[in-house]
Amino acid sequence: MHFTVLGAGAMGLRYGVLLQEAGNQVDFVDTWQANVDRIHQQGGVYVSRDHANRHLVPVKVVLPEDYHDDPDVWVVFTKQMQLADFLTRTAHAFNQNQYVLTCMNGMGHVEKLLNYFQPEKLLAGTALVATVLNGPGDVDFIGARGAGTMNLANYTEQPDDMTHRIVAELEKCQFHPNLTTNFRGTLLAKVVFNSVVNTLCTLFEITMGEFAAYPGADDLSRQLINEAYDVCERDGVTMLNTRAEELDSVNYVSKVANPLHYPSMYQDMSHNRPTEVDYINGYLVKLGRKYHYDAKTHAFLTHLVHLAETTRQANAAQTAAAPTQEASA
Ligand SMILES: NC(=O)C1=CN([C@@H]2O[C@H](COP(=O)(O)OP(=O)(O)OC[C@H]3O[C@@H](n4cnc5c(N)ncnc54)[C@H](OP(=O)(O)O)[C@@H]3O)[C@@H](O)[C@H]2O)C=CC1
Numbered sequence: 488m489h490f491t492v493l494g495a496g497a498m499g500l501r502y503g504v505l506l507q508e509a510g511n512q513v514d515f516v517d518t519w520q521a522n523v524d525r526i527h528q529q530g531g532v533y534v535s536r537d538h539a540n541r542h543l544v545p546v547k548v549v550l551p552e553d554y555h556d557d558p559d560v561w562v563v564f565t566k567q568m569q570l571a572d573f574l575t576r577t578a579h580a581f582n583q584n585q586y587v588l589t590c591m592n593g594m595g596h597v598e599k600l601l602n603y604f605q606p607e608k609l610l611a612g613t614a615l616v617a618t619v620l621n622g623p624g625d626v627d628f629i630g631a632r633g634a635g636t637m638n639l640a641n642y643t644e645q646p647d648d649m650t651h652r653i654v655a656e657l658e659k660c661q662f663h664p665n666l667t668t669n670f671r672g673t674l675l676a677k678v679v680f681n682s683v684v685n686t687l688c689t690l691f692e693i694t695m696g697e698f699a700a701y702p703g704a705d706d707l708s709r710q711l712i713n714e715a716y717d718v719c720e721r722d723g724v725t726m727l728n729t730r731a732e733e734l735d736s737v738n739y740v741s742k743v744a745n746p747l748h749y750p751s752m753y754q755d756m757s758h759n760r761p762t763e764v765d766y767i768n769g770y771l772v773k774l775g776r777k778y779h780y781d782a783k784t785h786a787f788l789t790h791l792v793h794l795a796e797t798t799r800q801a802n803a804a805q806t807a808a809a810p811t812q813e814a815s816a
């Protein structure tokens with residue numbers, strides 16, 4: 488099968504490299520010039536697993552304007568706030584026959600993808616797969632091969648033959664795809680998960696294992712899960728898990744699967760980049776308002792993350808503007 492990955496960052500590279508190793512034709516398209524340049528200079532991307540065995544994997548990557556092929560499936564892994572620009576710049580290569588698969592965190596991407604792809608060809612899901620981009624052209628796959636899991640569903644909730652072929656390719660990569668026929672329930676399960684783990688780990692600059700080891704972690708998680716479920720149920724969503732199962736999932740993924748991982752939101756915050764909080768906790772707040780429900784804790788956390796982003800960005804700007812000791816001497 489021919490896959491083209493839109494977004495050659497942490498997750499895009501993980502999916503693309505493994506799909507390529509499984510025997511597929513894989514291309515990458517990225518808007519980050521330094522990443523594209525570095526991959527060209529190196530002749531590929533450096534891949535490590537759990538910080539070890541760093542090796543070069545040849546991959547093909549181009550800027551959107553230079554991409555003119557016609558893949559069977561687009562695999563989309565950008566940050567939520569980057570997606571509109573990626574899509575506008577790559578639109579010339581999209582057509583009505585192509586499928587699109589995405590496992591981005593948060594909510595907001597589906598509507599944007601539907602502007603370019605047929606609803607019956609859109610598959611979205613979630614990935615409990617931790618990955619870190621060390622810098623341009625250098626990615627670290629966290630966790631043993633096959634340790635991650637993912638869920639996915641068709642937008643129409645009606646799997647066709649191509650859906651099963653895509654699932655089979657993901658299975659070869661050991662992503663353990665679980666195909667559901669509950670689109671929003673599947674996506675929102677991960678939004679709830681991320682609204683707890685990504686947000687709290689980011690605010691406290693801790694790993695998932697450190698969060699889960701705090702004796703009060705279950706109380707914090709329960710409060711956020713309950714509020715999120717109150718919102719989702721008002722929206723008529725049939726959640727994939729019960730509230731208790733969602734808490735178990737937070738604990739399992741944080742304690743067993745990825746205890747040493749700093750979630751992707753932390754990776755953005757620690758580099759003074761904007762985070763996806765508006766698409767995660769912020770999304771739940773907005774959805775709640777539609778039903779006159781005040782998701783107070785999620786609103787509070789959304790503000791805290793923005794306060795931290797603003798403070799960090801202001802400090803970074805101040806440091807950059809300050810004369811160096813040498814220059815001022
Ligand atoms: N990483 C993970 O473990 C998981 C991520 N996801 C989701 O997948 C989607 C894609 O996320 P992910 O693959 O993590 O993100 P990416 O690795 O794609 O983010 C990379 C972007 O960050 C910016 N960036 C700038 N400098 C650096 C640098 N030195 N190192 C790294 N990035 C830099 C660039 O954007 P710019 O130039 O605009 O700043 C670049 O395009 C998101 O929705 C995310 O929530 C889902 C599951 C797990």
Ligand SMILES: CC(C)(CO)C(=O)C(=O)O
Pocket residue numbers: 592614615616617618681684685745748749750751752
């Ligand atoms: C790996 C995982 C599941 C941790 O929350 C994730 O989604 C992220 O880092 O953004």
